[in-house]
Amino acid sequence: MKIVVLIKQVPATDKVKMDEETGTMIRDGIESEVNPLDLYAIEEAVRIKERMGNGVEISVISMGPKKAEEAIRSAIALGCDKGYLLTDRKFAGSDTWVTAYTLALAIKKIIGVFDIILCGERATDGETGQVGPEVGAYLDLPVLTYVSKIEKIGDDQIVTHRAVEGGHEVLEAPLPVLMTVVKEINTPRMPNFSGKMKAKKAEILLLTADDLGADEERLGLKGSPTRVVKIFRPQVARKGKIVSATTDPESAVDGLVDFLAGKAII
Numbered sequence: 001m002k003i004v005v006l007i008k009q010v011p012a013t014d015k016v017k018m019d020e021e022t023g024t025m026i027r028d029g030i031e032s033e034v035n036p037l038d039l040y041a042i043e044e045a046v047r048i049k050e051r052m053g054n055g056v057e058i059s060v061i062s063m064g065p066k067k068a069e070e071a072i073r074s075a076i077a078l079g080c081d082k083g084y085l086l087t088d089r090k091f092a093g094s095d096t097w098v099t100a101y102t103l104a105l106a107i108k109k110i111i112g113v114f115d116i117i118l119c120g121e122r123a124t125d126g127e128t129g130q131v132g133p134e135v136g137a138y139l140d141l142p143v144l145t146y147v148s149k150i151e152k153i154g155d156d157q158i159v160t161h162r163a164v165e166g167g168h169e170v171l172e173a174p175l176p177v178l179m180t181v182v183k184e185i186n187t188p189r190m191p192n193f194s195g196k197m198k199a200k201k202a203e204i205l206l207l208t209a210d211d212l213g214a215d216e217e218r219l220g221l222k223g224s225p226t227r228v229v230k231i232f233r234p235q236v237a238r239k240g241k242i243v244s245a246t247t248d249p250e251s252a253v254d255g256l257v258d259f260l261a262g263k264a265i266i
């Protein structure tokens, strides 16, 4: 069985700044890490391998700058087998649709025949949650989103739970399949010493646009149909009311009740 895990390297901070001129993220000088939500996809792939044995091969693919090699090594330290980084200036400025095109092309080219593609629910920087399903669309695969449990993997079909408000749906799909997973699916492990050693020695294959045989018109900013028209900080329109309970809690409670009643909230 062949499993592909798609991971993104993201800034290790929730204070991402945007370049208001270009509409892109400012990544210089910011520490990076594996997208935290991709750790659940990595963990699930490793668990499948542990359950099904050594016939399972896990490949990790990321598109990003050379630095994203660190993220791929982290995934190998956690139990993945092979790592591929798609890196080329021609990929710069890609929107989600072009990111998905490039990733799908790489999967076809490098992996060929596969059974499962695992993605995180969303990236903590871009936060669109679009790339996984878009890769599925490019590869014409059934897409299972918000997967919270894999119940069974058969020879040619998979049964999963999909998290929905207040419960879950049971979904069945033929293989090959693309899944995006949510936090509830597992608890990611920490890397052990032998994993770290394996990651250090692993050869990460770097692939350019030429290696993928990509249509240059469909790459990077040029190929991206999305345009960031304007970036701004939203103004908080409502003014809050501060009620201090330090000196006179009773009148503070009365004040709060009056305020909420005045807004018809209670």
Ligand SMILES: Cc1cc2nc3c(=O)[nH]c(=O)nc-3n(C[C@H](O)[C@H](O)[C@H](O)COP(=O)(O)OP(=O)(O)OC[C@H]3O[C@@H](n4cnc5c(N)ncnc54)[C@H](O)[C@@H]3O)c2cc1C
Pocket (backbone or CB within 6 Å): 006, 007, 008, 009, 023, 024, 025, 035, 037, 038, 041, 061, 062, 063, 064, 092, 093, 094, 095, 096, 097, 099, 103, 118, 119, 120, 121, 122, 123, 124, 125, 126, 127, 128, 129, 130, 131, 132, 224, 226, 227, 228
């Ligand atoms: C017009 C425009 C210009 C942009 N320019 C730039 C730019 O110059 N530089 C820049 O860094 N970003 C740029 N972006 C942001 C870029 O589109 C997103 O970072 C990228 O497409 C992923 O989208 P996301 O972060 O919303 O991921 P999501 O869709 O939220 O990610 C979901 C899952 O998809 C997988 N995934 C996502 N991205 C990757 C990846 N790169 N490799 C492997 N797996 C992945 C992961 O499993 C992840 O959990 C631009 C966006 C737009 C709209």
